[in-house]
Amino acid sequence: DTAVSQTPKYLVTQMGNDKSIKCEQNLGHDTMYWYKQDSKKFLKIMFSYNNKELIINETVPNRFSPKSPDKAHLNLHINSLELGDSAVYFCASSQPPGLGLETQYFGPGTRLLVL
């Protein structure tokens, strides 16, 4: 049973293209996140949704647009891909923050390479 799954696992594309990464969790959590891990392995939060509502948007270019069709899914769409978007993107989920239960569980990551 996969708790947090992401598709695709690998994504190789050309500059200027538009691509989407999908994330699904079967943990019954209300809150989902996207993190970016750069080439130096540094992890930084991009977005967070709680019950389909955006609650964190961390100075990410507006070429990145998250979409949450329901509580179990948080997709990431990227327009006009640039070389600097090459990274590993991790989805995570947790119980709603503020309850002391917000341990985040991470997906396996999507390795994006922009050529």
Place this chain on the structure above:
Amino acid sequence: AQSVTQLDSQVPVFEEAPVELRCNYSSSVSVYLFWYVQYPNQGLQLLLKYLSGSTLVKGINGFEAEFNKSQTSFHLRKPSVHISDTAEYFCAVSKNNQGGKLIFGQGTELSVKP
């Protein structure tokens, strides 16, 4: 602003030796503290967490960490490492009024040699 510092970027150690991976944080309010492990080409797996209560926290795979409020540290320890512990280790903090945002340290690469 919160920040997390992992003091060692690389820690080489021999198999069966003890190890300590250091983590310091800065915050003016109470935080939750986490250690995650990332094996090569994989996602992040939770090792242990401190939310409240006992300052000595035990996690999976024989790891433990101690929360020290006065020194704002949350160092990770294991008394005897295995080759399979070779991985990247991340310390992270969150505050309960920041929407659950995790702030990560730079990571420590633990390399266990036979």
